[in-house]
Amino acid sequence: MSVISSFLQSLGRAQFFLFSLLLAVPQTLLRPRLLAQQIYSVGVLSLVIVVLSGSFVGMVLALQFYHTLQLFGSPESLGVAVALAVVREFGPVVTALLFAGRAGSALAAEIGLMKATDQLSGMEMMAVDPMRRVVAPRFLAGLISMPLLAFIFSMMAIGVAGGHAIGVSLLGVDAGSYWAGIRESLEFEDIRQAMIKSLVFGLACSWIAVYQGYHAEPTSGGVARATTNTVVISSLAVLALDFVLTALML
Amino acid sequence: MTNDSNSALVRVRGLKFSHGPRVIYDGIDLDIPRGKVTAILGPSGSGKTTLLRLIGGQWRPSAGQIHFDGTDVHAISRSQLFELRKRMGMLFQNGALLTDLSVFENVAFPLREHTALPEALIRDLVLLKLNAVGLRGARDLYPEQLSGGMSRRVALARAVVLDPQLVMYDEPFTGQDPISMGVLMRLIRSLNDALGLTSIVVSHDVQEVMSIADQVYVIAGGKVLGVGEPDTVRHSESPWVQQFLRGEPDGPVPFHYKAAPYADDLLGAGK
Numbered sequence: 001m002s003v004i005s006s007f008l009q010s011l012g013r014a015q016f017f018l019f020s021l022l023l024a025v026p027q028t029l030l031r032p033r034l035l036a037q038q039i040y041s042v043g044v045l046s047l048v049i050v051v052l053s054g055s056f057v058g059m060v061l062a063l064q065f066y067h068t069l070q071l072f073g074s075p076e077s078l079g080v081a082v083a084l085a086v087v088r089e090f091g092p093v094v095t096a097l098l099f100a101g102r103a104g105s106a107l108a109a110e111i112g113l114m115k116a117t118d119q120l121s122g123m124e125m126m127a128v129d130p131m132r133r134v135v136a137p138r139f140l141a142g143l144i145s146m147p148l149l150a151f152i153f154s155m156m157a158i159g160v161a162g163g164h165a166i167g168v169s170l171l172g173v174d175a176g177s178y179w180a181g182i183r184e185s186l187e188f189e190d191i192r193q194a195m196i197k198s199l200v201f202g203l204a205c206s207w208i209a210v211y212q213g214y215h216a217e218p219t220s221g222g223v224a225r226a227t228t229n230t231v232v233i234s235s236l237a238v239l240a241l242d243f244v245l246t247a248l249m250l
Numbered sequence: 251m252t253n254d255s256n257s258a259l260v261r262v263r264g265l266k267f268s269h270g271p272r273v274i275y276d277g278i279d280l281d282i283p284r285g286k287v288t289a290i291l292g293p294s295g296s297g298k299t300t301l302l303r304l305i306g307g308q309w310r311p312s313a314g315q316i317h318f319d320g321t322d323v324h325a326i327s328r329s330q331l332f333e334l335r336k337r338m339g340m341l342f343q344n345g346a347l348l349t350d351l352s353v354f355e356n357v358a359f360p361l362r363e364h365t366a367l368p369e370a371l372i373r374d375l376v377l378l379k380l381n382a383v384g385l386r387g388a389r390d391l392y393p394e395q396l397s398g399g400m401s402r403r404v405a406l407a408r409a410v411v412l413d414p415q416l417v418m419y420d421e422p423f424t425g426q427d428p429i430s431m432g433v434l435m436r437l438i439r440s441l442n443d444a445l446g447l448t449s450i451v452v453s454h455d456v457q458e459v460m461s462i463a464d465q466v467y468v469i470a471g472g473k474v475l476g477v478g479e480p481d482t483v484r485h486s487e488s489p490w491v492q493q494f495l496r497g498e499p500d501g502p503v504p505f506h507y508k509a510a511p512y513a514d515d516l517l518g519a520g521k
Contacts, residue, residue, distance in 0.1 A: 117344065122405075125306050125340040126408075
């Protein structure tokens with residue numbers, strides 16, 4: 001019982017936190033340099049892992065789909081299969097999981113450490129609201145970066161470094177039918193749904209990360225717990241939200 | 251608003267504060283006079299840092315009022331409180347410098363956040379304050395490259411960069427070698443006099459603080475046990491104050507933590 005009540009309590013606290021975070025967002029938009037710095041550290045620095053993972057996921061999908069499609073005698077549908085799987089599911093979900101591990105954990109640790117070393121208190125005493133100066137720019141950067149990263153992930157998975165490399169260059173699927181299939185079957189609706197998913201995942205992952213960091217116990221153990229919690233809770237939230245969103249949108 | 255130069259800049263009345271079940275303050279009164287260095291002395295855990303956080307409005311008392319320059323710190327809105335804090339500077343025990351910014355940018359931080367001054371003026375103001383603490387040459391270093399004493403001097407430059415009325419020092423001498431302790435002592439006194447500040451120094455380094463303070467409060471057990479000029483407090487009749495000032499191991503504050511009689515323990519009668 002106490003587990004449930006403490007869970008509900010922290011859920012309530014997190015909602016209040018999100019509310020004050022959203023109040024601080026308009027001020028953040030007035031400071032584009034601060035936001036750009038955070039988009040760099042949250043988004044641009046996540047590019048390498050997203051690009052590499054996208055390529056590998058695309059290659060694996062091409063291998064698996066080719067193997068199955070060949071049984072049904074239609075290996076030329078490989079492009080469609082890879083593109084739909086990537087755009088609808090793998091792009092948003094895997095990017096969000098990578099984001100939680102790479103950027104979310106870093107956000108939580110950074111904010112948690114700033115709290116533990118009195119930097120947030122120091123800012124408050126200098127009449128600078130840490131919510132506006134530290135938390136909101138990081139949150140907003142996560143929200144903006146996630147759909148862009150998912151887009152890049154999908155491009156890499158489908159394109160010449162991913163599915164195309166295996167399907168066309170290695171397994172000999174005709175390049176024309178690979179791309180034509182994608183053009184015919186992939187609809188704008190698929191991309192719109194992927195964008196919605198990415199935005200929701202971006203909101204969830206960034207919210208969880210900054211909340212965990214801001215409410216970390218100001219000890220080394222506390223910061224470690226906040227980092228772990230960020231990755232675990234974000235990953236579960238992404239997978240659960242993916243199910244809900246897919247059920248609602250299909 | 252009382253701007254009478256004789257009135258106290260900070261006035262604390264009937265202050266009560268508890269940390270969970272632990273009572274930190276049990277109704278204390280304090281007056282921090284303008285233009286003076288006031289020392290708050292007390293043993294570790296007596297809530298000295300808490301007092302600074304209460305004055306700065308970071309924590310709320312359970313009862314009582316704190317007035318800063320005539321304004322009740324806890325009866326105003328958050329935005330008014332932030333305006334008030336621009337007139338206070340605080341030096342945290344570890345400096346609380348922003349680790350991602352250089353020394354120069356740390357000192358420039360309050361100026362960049364609160365003013366729209368041109369870059370050239372910000373540069374001049376920052377170098378002026380850094381020069382006052384003797385670290386103009388360290389402007390490009392980062393906090394991890396500084397010693398503990400240097401960090402505190404940078405934090406001091408940052409605390410006074412907006413020319414506040416009040417500067418609060420939280421344990422400024424803890425863990426300092428004799429030279430940097432001397433430097434910090436001289437800085438606290440000279441900045442207070444040169445800039446016309448009011449200073450509150452919270453510490454348990456009795457002799458050092460007594461030598462620079464104009465007024466001393468001795469606090470323990472949630473009460474004010476002694477108040478006055480350093481000489482008055484030195485000759486206080488309170489046995490507790492005497493034990494604290496002389497650093498005697500036993501007295502009103504017992505050497506032994508509360509325990510069953512020793513003989514009982516040895517004979518196995520105790521647990």
